[in-house]
Amino acid sequence: MFDFSKNPSDLKLLSQYVAEACCIHLGEDKRYLFEARLGKIIAESGALDIPAFIRMAKAEHTGKLRDKIIDSMTTHETYWFRDTRPWESLENTILPELGKLLQTGKKSRIRILSAACSSGQEPYSIALILHKLKTSGLLNGVNISSFEITGFDISPGTLFLASAGRYSQLEISRGLPDYWKNNFFDSTPGNTWTLKPEIRSMVTFKKRNLQDDFMSLGVFDLVLCRNVAIYFEEDFKKDLFSRLGQIIAPNGLLMLGGTESLLTHKHLFAAENISGSYFYRRN
Numbered sequence: 473m474f475d476f477s478k479n480p481s482d483l484k485l486l487s488q489y490v491a492e493a494c495c496i497h498l499g500e501d502k503r504y505l506f507e508a509r510l511g512k513i514i515a516e517s518g519a520l521d522i523p524a525f526i527r528m529a530k531a532e533h534t535g536k537l538r539d540k541i542i543d544s545m546t547t548h549e550t551y552w553f554r555d556t557r558p559w560e561s562l563e564n565t566i567l568p569e570l571g572k573l574l575q576t577g578k579k580s581r582i583r584i585l586s587a588a589c590s591s592g593q594e595p596y597s598i599a600l601i602l603h604k605l606k607t608s609g610l611l612n613g614v615n616i617s618s619f620e621i622t623g624f625d626i627s628p629g630t631l632f633l634a635s636a637g638r639y640s641q642l643e644i645s646r647g648l649p650d651y652w653k654n655n656f657f658d659s660t661p662g663n664t665w666t667l668k669p670e671i672r673s674m675v676t677f678k679k680r681n682l683q684d685d686f687m688s689l690g691v692f693d694l695v696l697c698r699n700v701a702i703y704f705e706e707d708f709k710k711d712l713f714s715r716l717g718q719i720i721a722p723n724g725l726l727m728l729g730g731t732e733s734l735l736t737h738k739h740l741f742a743a744e745n746i747s748g749s750y751f752y753r754r755n
């Protein structure tokens with residue numbers, strides 16, 4: 473295990489590198505995180521010291537070392553239908569209303585983005601609800617493929633898990649009612665559960681950094697950006713929500729985490745209580 477207490481300037485260099493790579497600012501009070509999460513990676517890299525390790529990460533053209541650092545320093549906590557209440561608003565109001573736009577021919581497709589989607593539970597929760605709405609007849613006349621769901625994350629490790637749609641016993645038990653587990657997952661080797669292809673195929677995953685320009689992603693009717701901005705500094709948060717505003721259609725919605733709110737950007741978004749939960753409507 474690395475011990476940064478002897479050389480605080482090494483910790484500062486690593487902290488700067490992580491902040492540049494993914495905008496997550498971990499101060500010196502998070503020394504234990506760097507030690508616990510990066511110690512093995514540093515040792516395996518063969519670098520003789522931290523400046524050499526960072527030079528190696530910057531120079532490596534495959535980006536593999538950089539990805540490993542990002543994978544290990546980002547927090548991937550997520551679960552199905554996280555926070556429950558806003559998902560009820562999605563199921564009862566928002567997604568049926570978006571469906572109506574398709575049914576009435578006002579739109580030919582509905583685009584939904586889960587920004588910083590971790591291992592996929594968030595965009596798949598949307599896909600599961602859409603499937604339920606279709607089965608219950610609320611999306612009659614709508615081809616489910618008219619809903620285009622994209623999930624992105626910076627972490628290749630979590631994106632790999634997301635694309636596989638395969639979850640451990642613990643992951644499957646977090647927030648997922650039995651109805652979904654019994655109907656949309658197959659029991660797979662290693663005590664895992666794998667989402668059925670019909671749900672998996674509803675979501676496309678991409679590797680993207682929240683620092684990137686989003687314009688190439690196109691315009692979305694609903695954007696989820698949940699439980700990630702809490703790790704960012706104020707200036708970056710402001711910039712992030714301005715850039716998200718650019719890719720949300722007029723009248724489109726932004727959904728934040730259960731404990732998050734957007735007090736800036738009143739020129740772009742209006743807070744709206746939809747069936748008991750707050751969403752942010754693009755002006």
Ligand SMILES: C[S@@+](CC[C@H](N)C(=O)[O-])C[C@H]1O[C@@H](n2cnc3c(N)ncnc32)[C@H](O)[C@@H]1O
Binds near residue numbers: 590
């Ligand atoms: C705590 S999880 C939240 C997952 C999900 N949105 C939810 O609310 O359950 C945060 C995710 O943000 C991703 N992340 C952190 N910094 C990022 C960045 N700069 N660009 C894209 N994704 C990032 C992490 O890899 C992680 O998967």
